[in-house]
Amino acid sequence: MVPDYARARQGKRAAYDEATIHAILDSGLVGHVGFVADARPMVIPMAYARVGSTLYLHGASKTRIMGLDGQKLCLTVTQLTGIVVARSSFHHSVNYRCAIVHGYARKLRDNEHAEALDAITDHLLPGRSAEVRPMTSQELKATGVIAIEIEAASAKIRTGPPVDDAADLPSTSWGGVVPVVTALGTGVQDGHTPDNTAAPASLRKAQMKFLA
Amino acid sequence: MVPDYARARQGKRAAYDEATIHAILDSGLVGHVGFVADARPMVIPMAYARVGSTLYLHGASKTRIMGLDGQKLCLTVTQLTGIVVARSSFHHSVNYRCAIVHGYARKLRDNEHAEALDAITDHLLPGRSAEVRPMTSQELKATGVIAIEIEAASAKIRTGPPVDDAADLPSTSWGGVVPVVTALGTGVQDGHTPDNTAAPASLRKAQMKFLA
Numbered sequence: 001m002v003p004d005y006a007r008a009r010q011g012k013r014a015a016y017d018e019a020t021i022h023a024i025l026d027s028g029l030v031g032h033v034g035f036v037a038d039a040r041p042m043v044i045p046m047a048y049a050r051v052g053s054t055l056y057l058h059g060a061s062k063t064r065i066m067g068l069d070g071q072k073l074c075l076t077v078t079q080l081t082g083i084v085v086a087r088s089s090f091h092h093s094v095n096y097r098c099a100i101v102h103g104y105a106r107k108l109r110d111n112e113h114a115e116a117l118d119a120i121t122d123h124l125l126p127g128r129s130a131e132v133r134p135m136t137s138q139e140l141k142a143t144g145v146i147a148i149e150i151e152a153a154s155a156k157i158r159t160g161p162p163v164d165d166a167a168d169l170p171s172t173s174w175g176g177v178v179p180v181v182t183a184l185g186t187g188v189q190d191g192h193t194p195d196n197t198a199a200p201a202s203l204r205k206a207q208m209k210f211l212a
Numbered sequence: 213m214v215p216d217y218a219r220a221r222q223g224k225r226a227a228y229d230e231a232t233i234h235a236i237l238d239s240g241l242v243g244h245v246g247f248v249a250d251a252r253p254m255v256i257p258m259a260y261a262r263v264g265s266t267l268y269l270h271g272a273s274k275t276r277i278m279g280l281d282g283q284k285l286c287l288t289v290t291q292l293t294g295i296v297v298a299r300s301s302f303h304h305s306v307n308y309r310c311a312i313v314h315g316y317a318r319k320l321r322d323n324e325h326a327e328a329l330d331a332i333t334d335h336l337l338p339g340r341s342a343e344v345r346p347m348t349s350q351e352l353k354a355t356g357v358i359a360i361e362i363e364a365a366s367a368k369i370r371t372g373p374p375v376d377d378a379a380d381l382p383s384t385s386w387g388g389v390v391p392v393v394t395a396l397g398t399g400v401q402d403g404h405t406p407d408n409t410a411a412p413a414s415l416r417k418a419q420m421k422f423l424a
Contacts, residue, residue: 090347
């Protein structure tokens, strides 16, 4: 059962199955995390990864969100895929996929920290954690990670052309979709990289993974 | 003065000047709006526009957020511009710009509704509201718009290559930035558009505005 608070208000665009929700989470670049601090809503963009039904969020140890434990969080991942151009202002829209996840903040267990950080690195650059040296204990200490156990989630998806009023259709004006394309470009090496150094395999995997 | 709740915890990446914050807001495609419902944080992607120091959010009249009045909201607009590939897991990062705006929900004044909707349409498709017929009173009624008066805001920006530990630099491995490119593609016309109909001027303006 999907609890009422997690139910989309526009039912026809909603989905609640795990496969749909996981697919959106797994192909998003960053998430927007909502929490309540002093009765005030806060929304922060964060790197994340999903492992089973657990989400890991990553930030500096000293940030507010890393101190949360047991508090309610919301993580939303949105992929905008088009601007929908209709014959009336009213029917303009956007094509998108989003997953809205509700859950509780949980501090990491001792043995979970390195695995969670690897998952976050590998979410953006698949396989990257195995290409670099292991983290030092000092680095682990300085890097905050918090877990969210998924309690309820919904997806919302809009695809396809504008849905215009019949009365507006005999017009000869243009209607359709402007694609919004998000993709990774060719890597730009820094000044410390020797000439002709091949980019790591994880970079190519990321370019494939986040292909528009 | 920037109130403490609006201060970024990572000070070196923060900016508080209006020009920087407005530039990020004005060039974002969608925002993520946070509010508190039954003591639970909710984060919803929404179309928006800025007019002066007022933000307008747009959604179906029946959605929860349209019923808010006087409650605290947070709107975050994030543009991801790169994945930062370092020689150690620890120094991986992302390049991005984000604006985090705090304010109060305010119901629209009677004469504000049409102007606010035009602003939202024109945010994504500059000049579009003047290309289509005026909205009917029924359409206005069915479209929810809510205002946020900006109370405090911050921006966070990261640019540039990885910052690696000196000890990791003698390695011959690749370091640099993978650009994340978000741009609008060529419009795809729908089945009701006569062949050889020119796309509207607003579409070209949007392609320029959101150029990566």
